[in-house]
Amino acid sequence: MRLIIKDLCHRYDDLVVLEGIDLTVREGEVLAVIGPSGCGKSTLLGIAGGIVAPTSGTIETAGAVPDGCLNPVTFIFQDFALLPWRSVEDNLALVLEHHPLPAAERRERIEAGLRRMGLWDFRKALPKQLSGGMRQRVGIARALAVRPAMLLLDEPLSALDAQTRELLMEDFLALWQRERTTALYVTHNLDEALRLADRVVVLSRRPGRLREIVTIEEPRDQRLQPSAQAHLAEVRDRLWHLIRAEAQLADREIANA
Amino acid sequence: MPDTSLPVTPAQPVRFRGGGFTVRTHRWAALLAFAVLIAVWESTNRFGLVSPLFLPPPSAVAKALGAMVADGSLWQHLKASLMRIGVGWAMGTVCGMAVGFAMGIGSVARAVGVPLVSAFFPIPKIALLPLFILWFGIGEPSKFATIGFGVFFPTVIATYSAIDSVPRNLIRMAQSFGLPWASILRKIVLPGALPGILAGFRITASIALILVVAAEMIGAEYGIGAFVLTAGNLMLTDQLLAGVLVLSLLGLAIGTVLSILERRLLKWR
Numbered sequence: 001m002r003l004i005i006k007d008l009c010h011r012y013d014d015l016v017v018l019e020g021i022d023l024t025v026r027e028g029e030v031l032a033v034i035g036p037s038g039c040g041k042s043t044l045l046g047i048a049g050g051i052v053a054p055t056s057g058t059i060e061t062a063g064a065v066p067d068g069c070l071n072p073v074t075f076i077f078q079d080f081a082l083l084p085w086r087s088v089e090d091n092l093a094l095v096l097e098h099h100p101l102p103a104a105e106r107r108e109r110i111e112a113g114l115r116r117m118g119l120w121d122f123r124k125a126l127p128k129q130l131s132g133g134m135r136q137r138v139g140i141a142r143a144l145a146v147r148p149a150m151l152l153l154d155e156p157l158s159a160l161d162a163q164t165r166e167l168l169m170e171d172f173l174a175l176w177q178r179e180r181t182t183a184l185y186v187t188h189n190l191d192e193a194l195r196l197a198d199r200v201v202v203l204s205r206r207p208g209r210l211r212e213i214v215t216i217e218e219p220r221d222q223r224l225q226p227s228a229q230a231h232l233a234e235v236r237d238r239l240w241h242l243i244r245a246e247a248q249l250a251d252r253e254i255a256n257a
Numbered sequence: 258m259p260d261t262s263l264p265v266t267p268a269q270p271v272r273f274r275g276g277g278f279t280v281r282t283h284r285w286a287a288l289l290a291f292a293v294l295i296a297v298w299e300s301t302n303r304f305g306l307v308s309p310l311f312l313p314p315p316s317a318v319a320k321a322l323g324a325m326v327a328d329g330s331l332w333q334h335l336k337a338s339l340m341r342i343g344v345g346w347a348m349g350t351v352c353g354m355a356v357g358f359a360m361g362i363g364s365v366a367r368a369v370g371v372p373l374v375s376a377f378f379p380i381p382k383i384a385l386l387p388l389f390i391l392w393f394g395i396g397e398p399s400k401f402a403t404i405g406f407g408v409f410f411p412t413v414i415a416t417y418s419a420i421d422s423v424p425r426n427l428i429r430m431a432q433s434f435g436l437p438w439a440s441i442l443r444k445i446v447l448p449g450a451l452p453g454i455l456a457g458f459r460i461t462a463s464i465a466l467i468l469v470v471a472a473e474m475i476g477a478e479y480g481i482g483a484f485v486l487t488a489g490n491l492m493l494t495d496q497l498l499a500g501v502l503v504l505s506l507l508g509l510a511i512g513t514v515l516s517i518l519e520r521r522l523l524k525w526r
Contacts, residue, residue: 051429081430085448085525095434
């Protein structure tokens with residue numbers, strides 16, 4: 001599935017958050033969005049997923065959806081957004097209950113999602129009984145249960161410690177290796193973007209405008225190889241050069257506000 | 258290399274400074290405090306420091322309570338009070354939750370409701386009992402209305418505040434997965450608001466208990482409030498305090514039931 005964003009602007013009252021965004025997320029690619037704090041990254045994702053109404057501009061999806069897809073554009077949230085009163089398996093069931101699925105298929109989707117994320121043994125646990133990484137795995141399993149065509153990931157690793165982040169990045173890589181699900185990935189972490197994305201969009205400070213789109217040539221599964229490091233370091237420097245000054249200015253603006 | 262210019266002090270153990278400011282359970286302290294209080298109270302009478310007419314000893318109160326149990330009057334009064342509390346509280350709670358829900362999820366209902374609730378909430382509800390008697394008569398309906406009215410406003414406030422406190426990210430999550438509006442209400446908003454609603458029940462149960470006593474003192478033949486008033490008028494202070502003791506136990510019982518309910522429904526917390 002492709003996502004096409006045309007001439008997108010968004011404002012909260014007098015505050016212009018996004019301005020003149022034209023962007024296409026290509027079929028099967030992982031597009032990372034980076035930018036300084038407050039540049040509208042999460043707002044862009046919310047608009048792309050239809051949970052924030054844009055002030056102007058259009059958002060369209062096009063292309064094929066996988067068999068059995070129940071929610072073509074699906075979020076994975078930074079704070080996991082799990083219902084604390086439901087067990088792990090019931091959190092997955094929540095997103096299937098309003099679809100007219102046979103009970104056996106519902107069970108099969110839940111089991112497949114939980115087994116894929118290594119959570120089957122924890123299916124009866126409540127979210128409070130899980131670590132941060134496991135909670136995010138529940139969030140991923142929940143997203144996979146609806147067989148999405150596109151994932152919208154809102155800083156999915158930022159609430160986690162470094163080791164858990166590394167493990168979950170491996171999970172994402174395995175997922176994209178297998179499924180080729182299109183993804184729009186918002187992050188403030190350059191290393192995450194360099195490890196996971198095919199292209200990286202750099203937004204300016206508020207109002208967020210598209211500054212540059214940087215393509216990462218190395219295949220994702222080879223980015224930890226020594227041979228890829230020189231090029232990745234070059235791309236990293238370029239990205240950092242693009243956002244450094246913007247981030248400093250954004251910090252000053254926030255402090256003055 | 259160590260800096261030899263600094264003065265050398267001998268090794269000392271690190272002093273523990275992290276004590277205090279933690280709550281520890283003292284299981285027997287409360288029982289002991291009760292026992293001491295009752296013993297002091299009893300002895301003030303035994304030693305003639307206080308007249309039993311003004312403050313009868315605990316033994317006399319227990320005897321009066323025993324007599325009430327034996328002649329069946331306790332159950333008669335308790336039944337009348339419980340029925341009034343039950344009906345009045347249920348009326349106020351059902352209506353209050355409905356209005357609170359409307360205000361919690363509807364901006365128009367909130368815009369209309371908040372000023373009205375703010376205006377009516379501070380009125381001492383017992384002041385309206387004469388009006389309710391005029392409207393509904395001296396019988397049960399006026400008492401139900403007083404209790405219901407008293408319970409209604411705190412329930413409204415507790416319900417819409419509880420809905421406000423439901424994390425919005427959960428609602429956004431549900432919307433992003435395409436859950437219908439009614440499902441979001443039933444599966445997210447209601448369970449998410451439950452802790453706040455149950456906390457409100459605790460407050461409204463106490464209000465109902467206060468109002469039933471007041472209403473029964475104004476016009477009732479049976480009921481713990483009526484019993485306490487009659488005992489006071491006849492200077493039967495042992496019976497009066499027995500009635501007060503029943504009220505205290507009733508409050509404790511209601512609190513216990515609500516605690517059990519909270520433990521059952523909010524296991525996930």
